[in-house]
Amino acid sequence: MSERADAPALVLGPMLRHVGETDATVWVETAAAALVTVDAGGRRWSAPTFRVHGHHYALVVVDGLTPGCDLPYAVSVDDAAAWPPPASPFPAPRIRTLDRGRPTRLLFGSCRTSVPHDREGHATNGVDALRTLALALARGEEEWPDLVAFLGDQVYADETSEAMREFIATRRDIAEPPGEEIKDFEEYAHLYWLAWNDDANRWLLSTVPSCMVFDDHDIRDDWNTSWTWHEQINRTPWWHERLMGGLSSYWVYQHIGNLSPAQLDEDEVYAKVVAAQSDPRSSGGSQGVEEELDLTDAVFDLARRTDRHPEAYRWSYRRDLGDCRLVVVDSRAARVLEPEHRSMLDPAELQWLDEQLTGDVEHLLIGTSLPFLLPPGLHDLEAIDEVLASGTHGPLVARAAEKARQSIDLEHWAAFNDGFVEVFAMVLEVARGRRGTAPATVTFLSGDVHNSYVAEVVDARERHGARSRIVQAVCSPIRNPMPRGVRVMMSAFARSLVRPMHAVAAHSRRVPEPPCSWEVTDGPWFDNCLAELTVQGPDLSIVWRGGEIRDGDDAHPVLTTVATVRLPGG
Structure with a gap:
């Protein structure tokens, strides 16, 4: 139980999550069962909390709005003002609904550790690009984004901070497995x-809509890398409880906010919340809810089922943003790991993705935590390793390849070639105009690899009849810099090792040739940063921004530009 006598009514949040043309959702965690109310534009919307494992949450649906409106809002808990704080130095949080006539501004990035924003934290983990942007927005120095897409590793369950370890030590013996995890x-x-309670970041998340998807560190490093990894981790006595806690908390803290109100009504677990809200006993009032819905069993049952049968639930989703469509793909939990049928996506997930990848939109954006187009040298290395790990060269080589796969993270799309080829075929059909009018670009947005870059399919029109540019844009990390020694190797995979690695791959008949060739056109950059993609008609502009400390003022980092890339339409 997390309730404390001195806890504020609002433990975490509010977080502005889904925002459409006429509706929005606001997520909160409260200290006790309560009725949560959002006030905006002279109207009120309320929702009672539901309970998961002793914690209390609410997702308030704000509907009946007009496109392009801009409304300051406030949150109360049981009729007591809870947000914004009375002495807040930040502007009032706002709900800005989508306006199809306004060019989309989309932030994206991944990999953010939660350590203090002080001199020591900056020395070990660098400046938090998210917090730096929050401070710049609060000062009115940046244009307002429509959405921030967090593409994995919002939290690190396997690499905990000192503050997290102190909390763990109050509950159990940290010397016993899983130790500091x-x-x-x-x-x-x-x-x-710990990840979201900093004043500046909390304000940003209260006023900029967000969508999220997990990657491995949200659960554990190398999560679902291979069948061997799956068998090894399931032999540990602590893994089941960890996975149930990870997936259940992900559903509460991240996933439900990705869904529109209509999608929430259709969600098999959240439908219980919708049904309970029509019960007069949960209607609330000045004394809070009379009977709070306990979702613990339902959420944990969902986690158990999705672990055993990934096709039982879909973590992927879609956001329509007017001039572009964002399709966010689960590239972790939906994997097929059987050695004979390895694929990044199971058949049901592939079918769903197939239905989402259509034209008739200015830009088609595909969010996947793992880059679809790796630096070519690294792609070939992973494809070679997949073949070797399959046992084609004997068990000793297979064991060595599996060890390499886990130790240096050779588990991206290239290591699941069947799924890679199937998704590439879908993208090419969209780019050729066979699924509606071809978009100006089909752009993958990704993170994970702790460096940022842009890659593009070479001569897409001439070689493949594509009317769209096919692009990969990566932004990683937000705050978790890559060790300097590894940076040299990553740069080599993007440049000097491309031809040697391709020659090795081509020498083997078992290593598949990719459907298209691509190259890294910009980068890599290794700064902590957050990218901003701006739609400019048929063109895209992407700016990577980081932060730096000036004059020793660790509390107020200054926004810097890491790189700018302009992508003219296809």
């Missing part, structure tokens, strides 16, 4: 609190 839902709840 997260064990259960309660520890995940505290991990999310």
